[in-house]
Amino acid sequence: MAFIDTIMEKAKAAGKTIVFPEGNDPRTIEAAAKLIERGIVKVILIGNKEKLMSSAGEWDISGAAFVDPQNYDKYDEFVEAFAEMRKKKFPTIDEARAKAKLLMRDENFIGVMMVKAGMADGMVSGACHSTADTLRPSLQILKTAPGTKLVSAFFMIIVPDCEYGSNGVFLFGDSGLVENPSADDLSEIAYSSAKSFKLLAGDEPRVAMLSYSTYGSAHSELTEKVVEATRLAKEKFPELSLDGELQLDAAIVPSVGKSKAPGSKVAGTANVLIFPNLDAGNIGYKLAQRLAKAEAYGPITQGIAAPVNDLSRGCSADDIVGVAAITAVQAIK
Numbered sequence: 001m002a003f004i005d006t007i008m009e010k011a012k013a014a015g016k017t018i019v020f021p022e023g024n025d026p027r028t029i030e031a032a033a034k035l036i037e038r039g040i041v042k043v044i045l046i047g048n049k050e051k052l053m054s055s056a057g058e059w060d061i062s063g064a065a066f067v068d069p070q071n072y073d074k075y076d077e078f079v080e081a082f083a084e085m086r087k088k089k090f091p092t093i094d095e096a097r098a099k100a101k102l103l104m105r106d107e108n109f110i111g112v113m114m115v116k117a118g119m120a121d122g123m124v125s126g127a128c129h130s131t132a133d134t135l136r137p138s139l140q141i142l143k144t145a146p147g148t149k150l151v152s153a154f155f156m157i158i159v160p161d162c163e164y165g166s167n168g169v170f171l172f173g174d175s176g177l178v179e180n181p182s183a184d185d186l187s188e189i190a191y192s193s194a195k196s197f198k199l200l201a202g203d204e205p206r207v208a209m210l211s212y213s214t215y216g217s218a219h220s221e222l223t224e225k226v227v228e229a230t231r232l233a234k235e236k237f238p239e240l241s242l243d244g245e246l247q248l249d250a251a252i253v254p255s256v257g258k259s260k261a262p263g264s265k266v267a268g269t270a271n272v273l274i275f276p277n278l279d280a281g282n283i284g285y286k287l288a289q290r291l292a293k294a295e296a297y298g299p300i301t302q303g304i305a306a307p308v309n310d311l312s313r314g315c316s317a318d319d320i321v322g323v324a325a326i327t328a329v330q331a332i333k
Contacts, residue, residue, distance in 0.1 A: 003158045003169055004295065004322055007200065011040050011328035018324050019120040021107035023047030023066070025127045026055075031320035033059035040321070041328045044120055046107045067114070069105050078104045078113045086140065103137075112137040115306045121331035124324050126311035131177070135301070138308040148303040150188045153177035153310070155285045155298030156200060156326070162292070164252040165271040171197040171205075172273050172288075175281035176299025176310075186229035190274045191237045192302045197272050200329060208251035208270035209233070209244025210280070214260045217247075226276055241266055248273070297322050300330075307331050 018035075022028045023045035029052065032043045037060070045052055049066035072078075082100040083093060090096040103109045111123045125134045135151070144151060153176030162168030173193040178185060186209065194205035211226040212218060223245055230244035243266035250260040250267050257268025275281035289296040300309055300323070307330035309323050 003156065003201070004297070004325070006202070007322070007325045007329055008038070008040055010332070011325040012038075014328050014332050015042070016121040016328035016331045017042040017044060017119070018327055019044040019046065019067075019111040019114050019123045020320075020324075021046045021111040021123065021125045022127050022129065023052050023107075024055075027127055027315065027317040027320060029056050029061060030059050030317035031324065032061050032064055034317065034321050035324055036061065036063040040325050044111075044114065046110055067110065069107055069110055072110070074113075074117075075104055078110065078117075081117075082109075082113065082141070106137075108133055109137045109141075112141045112308065115308065116141050122307035122309070122327040124309050124311065124320060124327055126309075127313060127315055127320065129313075131310050134310040135177075135308065138301075138304050142305040142308065144303050145305045148188070148192065150181075150185055150192070151177065151301060151303040152181075152185075152189045152192055153299035153301050154193055154196060155296050156300065157285060157288050158295040158297075159288060159292050160294070166201055166203040168294075169201050169203070170271055170273060170288075171201070172275065172281055172285045173302075174278060175275065175285045177278070177301065179278045181277065183225050183228035184232055186226065186274060186276070187233035187236060190229070190233045190242060190272070191240065193272050193274060194237075194240055194242070196300070196302050196330075199332075200326065201271070203271065205241065205272045206266045206270045207233075207240055207242040207272040207274060208246045208266055209242065209274050210248060210251060211245035211276060212247060213245050214247045214250045214267075215245070217260075222276065229274075243267060244274075246270070297326060300326055302330075 018041045043064040079100040083097040087096040114120045152174040154173035157170040159168040197205040209230045213223040226245040249256040251270040254268035261267035288294040307327045
């Protein structure tokens with residue numbers, strides 16, 4: 001079964017509820033209809049029900065729940081809850097409450113508050129909002145997951161007819177959020193990414209810390225960061241199957257891994273690829289997507305206390321369906 005089909009089946013079985021703040025976006029409407037028809041997740045659309053229903057055209061969204069940000073019965077409750085959790089950021093509680101009254105009309109803030117309140121299991125946004133607008137409320141309200149230092153992002157990359165990785169399934173991290181991670185950041189990204197791969201791909205993660213050097217074949221400030229990140233990751237998370245620094249071919253091609261990194265349990269078999277910075281990660285996933293005709297699902301966030309995922313503003317309705325299913329699987333405890 002294809003990766004995304006497996007994810008869809010897991011999501012169906014989980015019965016999770018996902019909130020979509022961008023109910024006014026036509027792609028979100030189409031995705032909601034498909035999610036409802038296929039029974040993948042329960043859908044909450046934020047927006048005026050009458051307007052959304054009238055604009056849906058051929059798409060049947062009658063099975064969704066609707067939340068109107070201008071007329072919501074939980075508004076006062078959410079204002080008080082948000083003011084209380086953010087009161088230390090303001091001189092007085094009244095000022096915190098005044099800010100909360102503004103933000104609790106914002107679709108993304110409402111969506112995250114619904115997740116916080118247990119009314120939804122996750123949120124998907126970003127089709128017409130920036131990453132900052134999507135993730136800011138998540139970090140203010142949900143914060144990081146227990147035991148997690150850093151929120152990061154990854155792509156699931158599925159390469160057709162590929163013998164490498166887990167039959168062509170890879171996780172690329174961080175390919176969407178942390179611009180220039182420190183060595184310690186990279187070690188945390190490696191740990192979170194390994195957990196995400198296990199959850200979504202169902203296979204044991206084998207983590208490669210990528211560089212333009214393998215086992216000291218080159219020396220620079222860039223390579224030393226990855227060497228230190230590898231040391232830290234092995235020290236903090238000894239249970240991980242992880243190695244570095246490795247060049248890409250040494251990480252995924254068995255013959256090259258055996259030649260360049262003899263004795264490594266990861267070289268030549270890696271399925272989780274940790275890039276040294278966002279430049280490399282973003283370029284890497286787009287190369288795989290365009291040249292290898294890979295499916296690319298993401299950016300998927302990890303490290304938030306509950307799943308909130310940020311779409312590309314160029315996404316299609318089917319992209320939203322896939323990310324919603326992944327979000328539901330992330331929400332499985």
